[in-house]
Amino acid sequence: MNPISIFCPVTNRSVETGIETNWSTFFKLRPFRMRVRCPQCGGRHEMAVREGYLARSEAGLDSGRPQENPQIESLLAKLAQN
Ligand SMILES: [Zn+2]
Numbered sequence: 001m002n003p004i005s006i007f008c009p010v011t012n013r014s015v016e017t018g019i020e021t022n023w024s025t026f027f028k029l030r031p032f033r034m035r036v037r038c039p040q041c042g043g044r045h046e047m048a049v050r051e052g053y054l055a056r057s058e059a060g061l062d063s064g065r066p067q068e069n070p071q072i073e074s075l076l077a078k079l080a081q082n
Pocket residue numbers: 008009010011038039040041042043045
């Protein structure tokens with residue numbers, strides 16, 4: 001799995017949201033918004049999922065059989081909880 005990351009708009013440094021997904025699920029989540037508690041600046045950022053990115057490429061992560069997609073609903077709940 002692959003953590004969704006963002007760039008902190010205050011420090012411009014990379015922050016992992018702690019929400020892990022894969023590319024196909026990430027693309028489905030892109031229209032939604034997420035809240036991120038930011039360890040870089042200590043604040044909270046609300047932004048569209050599409051403003052984030054996945055830190056790792058899919059190659060080498062899910063070698064062999066593709067992993068099952070996490071439920072979109074549970075990911076969305078996590079995004080809103082942060
Ligand atoms: Zn920040």
